[in-house]
Each structure stands twice: as C-alpha cells, then as structure tokens.
Amino acid sequence: MSDGNGKRLKVSDKAMIEMRGVNKWFGDFHVLKDIDLTVQEGERIVIAGPSGSGKSTLIRCINHLEPHDEGSIVIDGIELTEDLKRIDEVRREVGMVFQQFNLFPHMTVLENCTLAPLWVRKMPEKEARDLAMKFLERVRIPEQASKYPGQLSGGQQQRVAIARALCMNPKVMLFDEPTSALDPEMIKEVLDVMVELAQEGMTMLCVTHEMGFAREVANRVVFMDAGEIIEEAPPQEFFSAPKNARTKEFLAQVLAH
Amino acid sequence: MGMEDITGRPAPRSKRLTPLVWAQRNLFSSVSNTILTLVSAYLLWLTIPPVLDFTIFSAVWTGTTREACLAPGAGMCWPFIWANIDQFIYGRYPPEEIWRVNLTFALGAAVIIPMLIPGLPARRLNLVFLLIVYPLVAIVLLAGDRPGLRPVPTSEWGGLLVTLVVAVTGIVASLPLGVLLALGRRSNMPAIRMLCIIFIEFWRGVPLITVLFMASVMLPLFLPEGMNPDNLLRVLVGVALFSSAYMAEVIRGGLQAIPAGQYEAARALGLTYWQAMGQVVLPQALRHVIPGIVNTFIGLFKDTTLVLIVGIFDLLGQVRAQLSDPNWTLPQGALTGYIFAALVFWAFCFGMSRYSTFMERRLDTTRER
Numbered sequence: 269m270s271d272g273n274g275k276r277l278k279v280s281d282k283a284m285i286e287m288r289g290v291n292k293w294f295g296d297f298h299v300l301k302d303i304d305l306t307v308q309e310g311e312r313i314v315i316a317g318p319s320g321s322g323k324s325t326l327i328r329c330i331n332h333l334e335p336h337d338e339g340s341i342v343i344d345g346i347e348l349t350e351d352l353k354r355i356d357e358v359r360r361e362v363g364m365v366f367q368q369f370n371l372f373p374h375m376t377v378l379e380n381c382t383l384a385p386l387w388v389r390k391m392p393e394k395e396a397r398d399l400a401m402k403f404l405e406r407v408r409i410p411e412q413a414s415k416y417p418g419q420l421s422g423g424q425q426q427r428v429a430i431a432r433a434l435c436m437n438p439k440v441m442l443f444d445e446p447t448s449a450l451d452p453e454m455i456k457e458v459l460d461v462m463v464e465l466a467q468e469g470m471t472m473l474c475v476t477h478e479m480g481f482a483r484e485v486a487n488r489v490v491f492m493d494a495g496e497i498i499e500e501a502p503p504q505e506f507f508s509a510p511k512n513a514r515t516k517e518f519l520a521q522v523l524a525h
Numbered sequence: 526m527g528m529e530d531i532t533g534r535p536a537p538r539s540k541r542l543t544p545l546v547w548a549q550r551n552l553f554s555s556v557s558n559t560i561l562t563l564v565s566a567y568l569l570w571l572t573i574p575p576v577l578d579f580t581i582f583s584a585v586w587t588g589t590t591r592e593a594c595l596a597p598g599a600g601m602c603w604p605f606i607w608a609n610i611d612q613f614i615y616g617r618y619p620p621e622e623i624w625r626v627n628l629t630f631a632l633g634a635a636v637i638i639p640m641l642i643p644g645l646p647a648r649r650l651n652l653v654f655l656l657i658v659y660p661l662v663a664i665v666l667l668a669g670d671r672p673g674l675r676p677v678p679t680s681e682w683g684g685l686l687v688t689l690v691v692a693v694t695g696i697v698a699s700l701p702l703g704v705l706l707a708l709g710r711r712s713n714m715p716a717i718r719m720l721c722i723i724f725i726e727f728w729r730g731v732p733l734i735t736v737l738f739m740a741s742v743m744l745p746l747f748l749p750e751g752m753n754p755d756n757l758l759r760v761l762v763g764v765a766l767f768s769s770a771y772m773a774e775v776i777r778g779g780l781q782a783i784p785a786g787q788y789e790a791a792r793a794l795g796l797t798y799w800q801a802m803g804q805v806v807l808p809q810a811l812r813h814v815i816p817g818i819v820n821t822f823i824g825l826f827k828d829t830t831l832v833l834i835v836g837i838f839d840l841l842g843q844v845r846a847q848l849s850d851p852n853w854t855l856p857q858g859a860l861t862g863y864i865f866a867a868l869v870f871w872a873f874c875f876g877m878s879r880y881s882t883f884m885e886r887r888l889d890t891t892r893e894r
Contacts, residue, residue: 333789360795370790374809383804384794429790436794 279487280309283342284440284471285330290339292325299325300336301495309439312472314482314503317492318518323475326492327442330473331362344439360388363433367445369425371417371432377404378413381432388436396435403431407461423454427461434465441465443474479522483507491515579857580864591853602861609847613865616683616838622675625666626686632662633693641880643887656697663690679757683838685869687757691764691829691839696822698765703772707780708802710773721773728770733828736763741835760832768825775817779810812888819881823874841866 285307292300299322307313315323328334329341332348332355341348343358372380381400385391391399404410407427409420417425426446433441443462447455459481466472466485476482482489482503489506491499491514499512507523510516542550552562583600585593594602606613615626636659639645640652667690669676682690709721728736740763741756748754783806791801811818833842844862847853855861 331793333793356795356797359793362793364790364793366786366790368784368786370784370786372787372790372805372809374812383791384796387800387804388795432794 279311282309283307284309284311284344285473286340286342287326287329288340288342290326290329290336290341292322292329292334292336292338299495300329303339303497305490305497307440307471307473309471310469311487312466312470312485313474313488313490314486315473315475315490315492316477316479316482316518316522317498321492322495323492324444327364327444327473327475330440330442331359331364333364360436361439362442363436363438363440364442365426365429365433365444365446367448369417369422369429369449371425371429373417376414376416377409377420377428380417380428381435384432384436400431400435403434404428406434406464407431408457421454422450423457426450426454426458430458430461430465440471440473443472443476445475445477447476447478477522479507491518493518579860591855594855594857600857601864602855602857605847605853605855605858605861606865608853609850612684612843612847613840614685616686616843617681618677618683618686619675619681622669622677625669625674625677629663629666630689632659632666633689643884656701660694660697679755679837682757684843685840687832687837688826688829688839688841690757691761691832692826694761695764695768695825695829699768699772699821699825700818702765702769703776704807706769706773707776710777711780725770725773728767729774733764733767733831734834736767737831737835739763756835757837760835760837764825764829768821771821771824772818775814775821776810778817779812779814780806782813783810815881815885815888819877823877826874826877827870840869 283306285305287303287305290300290303291298303326305313305326315326317323325334329336329348330343335350336348344361346354346358348355348358371377372383375383378397378400381403382393382396385396385399386393389396401410401413404413407430409424409427409431412420412424412428417428420428430446446462447458450458455478459478462472462474462481463485472485474481474486486503488500489503490497491506491510491512493514499506499510499515501510506515507519510519553559579600581600583598584603585596585599585601586603588594588604589608590604591602593604611620611623615623618626636651636655640648640655645651665671665674667677667682667686668679706721706725709717710725712718712721737760740759744759745753787809788801788806791805792798796804829839830841832839833845838846844866848858848862
C-alpha cells in the first residue's frame, strides 16, 4: 500500500492547524512545553512517544477538551480562546476518536451516529439517518445499526466511533490511541478503516504506538517526550535515521518486538 | 427416561424437592437452624392469627352506624370508613363542589398515566402538559379563583386531596430542581457550585417539621404587611425545596457513575453543555439511580403526613379528626382508622415501587453486555 515515501497523497499549502508556543500545566506539572506544530490540510501526522509525554494532552488541546494556558492554537483560521462560540465552531469541524471508544451505551449504533447531525447541524431526521448509514457502510458495519454498543466487539465499537465522528463531515480527525484498548485480533480492522480514511485525503492527527501504521500513511512522525516535541521527520527518516538519543531509545523499545 | 441422556452424562438432578426434603434442607439443617425455625414459627403463631382475625374474620363489613360495630370481639369497623369516606378524600371541601376535585383527579390521571407508559408518542408535549398546563388547570379548578367557580379556600381542603397535592407538587418539582442543583454542584463555576452546595446542605440539614413551621409561622413575620401567601402554598414551596435537596444528592450519585469520556465525546461532537447533559449524561445517570429516586418519592409521599402540625389536614390528619366524632366513638376506632390510612398509603407507595422495578427492567435491556 505504501509508495515508499508516504507522500503519494497531495498536501495543500493551507495550514489546518497551527500551534504556536503552547504551554500547559496540570497544577505544578508542566505537561506541554513550548509546542510549535503546523499541520497542512491533507497531512497525516503520527504523534509517538513514551506514556506521560503529553501526546494525548496535545491533541485534546486542539478541540479544547483541555484548555491551553499559553500560546495560540488556530484551527482552519479560527483561534481557540475561552470564547464558547468559537470552541463549538472548532469542535463541529474536528472529529475525535478516543481510546475507550466512548460510544453512548443507551443509544443504538445508528442513534450514536445521528445525534450530532440532528442536534448540532439541525439536519432533518431522514437525511441524518441516510448519512449515518453511508458512513456505517464505509466502516463495514451497516448490519449492526440497530444494535446497542454493548452488543458489539471492541473493534466494531471503535469503527462505529469513527463513523460517528465522520457524520459531522469534519475537516480534521484526531485519534487518541484508537487501538490501545483493543484485543490484538481487532486492531487490523480499525487500522484498515483509518488507512482508507487517510487515502481519501483526510487531515489526521494520530496518537498511536502502531509504528506500521505510521510507516504506511504518515507524512510526518512527531516524537514527544516530557511535554516537548523532540523530533519531527518523515517516517522513513524517522525510523531509519533518528537524530535524538531519546528517539533512538524509544524506537529501540517499540521496534524490539 | 434413563439416568443418562444421549451425551452420556448423568441426567441433571431434578430441582424439585418433596416438601419434606425441602423442609429438612432449609429449615432443620442444623441445631441452630432448628431453634431459629421453631422460634420464628412461634412468633408468627402469636402475631398472624390476631391480625387476620381483626382485619378479616371479625371485621364488620356492612352497616351504617356505630352500633353495627359494637358487638363484643368485633374487628375492623368498615361502616366507620364508609360513613366518613368523603372527609377522608376531600376534607371539608364543600360537598356540592366535589366534582371539581374529581375532575382534577381524572385530568391528573389522564396526564400522568400516558407519561408512565414507555413508547407512547408525543411525550414532549405530554411533559409540557404535566409540568405547566396541568398545575394551572388544577389550581383554577380546586381553588376556583375564576368567575363562574365558587372560591374554595385551601383551609377547606383536606384528606387524600391534600396528600396528593403536596406529594405530587413535591415529586414533580423536586426532579427538575434536583437535576439543576446536582449539575450546579458539579459545575466548574465556583459561584454556582457554592450556591448549590449551600442550598443543598441547608435544606438537607433541617428537619422537615422545622421547614413546615418556618413556612407557616415564621415566614409571615418577615414578609411585608398585607402580603400573606396562602398557608398551603407556603407549605408546598417548603416541601418542594426540601425534597429537591434530597433529589439533588441522589442524582449527583448517578452523575458520578458516568465516565468523563461520555461528556467529552458529546462535547467533541459539537454538542453544547446542555445538549451533552440532556442527551448523553442525564439519561444514563437517571437510569442508574431509579431506585434512589423512587425511594425519595416514597419517603416524600409519606412525609406529607407531617403537614398536620401546621394545621393542614391530610389523609392521616383527617382520619384522626374523624376519630373524635362522638357519633363514632368505638373501642376499635383508632385501630380501624390507622389501618385504613396505612392501606391507602401502602397502595400508592407499592404502586410506585412496582413501577420503578418495571422501568429498571425495561431500560436494562439496552445495557446488556
């Protein structure tokens, strides 16, 4: 599937996400340190790093699930401030997939997918249902539409979560360790969906330990440690010639098995 | 039928035991169990026969005067109940206006029962009726504060009517207020959180009797001259605020059981705070605490009897009042009255309890793992 340099897909010059000098603290703990990161439209970024390095916090700042303390974050021309209207505006355009799926257990799969189109986009019910079925077909589980999340396997649930996010037609998709809570045999079905999404040109930021996925679809791998971006490089360069000692150490650990 | 089925395994042992074997296994399996069984049997023998005798075998079912119940050894005196049934239900409400109370009851049933049946359409409209239209209609009908209807002051209301007015007001007001207070107590905004904590802890910290006294005796002293809200109205407000504080804590328990990820996922999809709460968090949280909510409802329903101490005659108060009627002085009068009141309260509370069990089981199918 890979073309060797991971750049087969076109990337526009338009900046989709711009983070400048972003700092964040949890109490005394300095969790993000002077983060500068620009993501072009259509780019696919994989964020890697040891646990506790601030990867999840970084992407959670992008849709303001975590407020940042310093610096600026601009998404598609909208700067994130404490202004609730702008936050909602950004969230409508940014889809997110969580490690724990976070499907709504009291709603069917279909209702999970139509909730936001109905309430946020004010879409007519029929249209929302058709849209949801379209995306459920794309993640290959239209037959589960009337089931409840608790009746599905982990891999199926995560695919529903992806479909649910896509129903809002987001410009950016954030993935926060989407395969970490899955049994090994289910990881592939979720990654396959994500690879397809990447090939369609979706702008993606993905926190993951799946280095195979990074090699296959990422334009850039961002390596974080202790709240800082230590290294940023195209996957080939990142895996074959890491510059930083901490990157080398990390790669030695994750690629050892 | 052989001892083995086709799989070759021994047939499962029958679950059915003969009564003798069952008794031996469950009642007389050891010395201490045998003693417990015998003591229990003795206690039941002491209590059950007299109760059955009084309420059923020796009960007087027919008759119109107290003489019917004066036979030696006569039990529960139903003629006393039938003769006073209007007072028990309507209090001192003028007899020729009783149709207004009945109409209010009927309308209430017509609004509440469809609300309780799951899966009926137009629930939102129904809720608007229950929360806004019905209370207004009920006030107009009962108080008669409109041309064409004779005004009936609340001091003439009584019996089951007052019990239901207080309980339904408390129940209907405490749920939405409780939700708001519970959300407020978990709010990120310090001022709102503080206000809600103070409100909840204040109302939870004082006994309901104190609240009723304050509402009925103290409040008029603080209000400006000439402003004197109705006694029953003051009690209703007191009961509603009191029960909403309890409800808030029950609902907060449910909110805490919902993982933060649910709220985050809803917000990440672009839902507002109120949409995320209303569509995602609260439906799950309330489901978790149905037993606690119904528990509070039942407690509230029975606590309405306390309004007696501020001079409002609910069902129990009205029963007590009729007991002092010289036409009905009977040795078994008090017992009869209290058993009747207990039966009525029990019927309502048991109904609520059964309904909550039904809802729990129904909603549980969506959470099967």
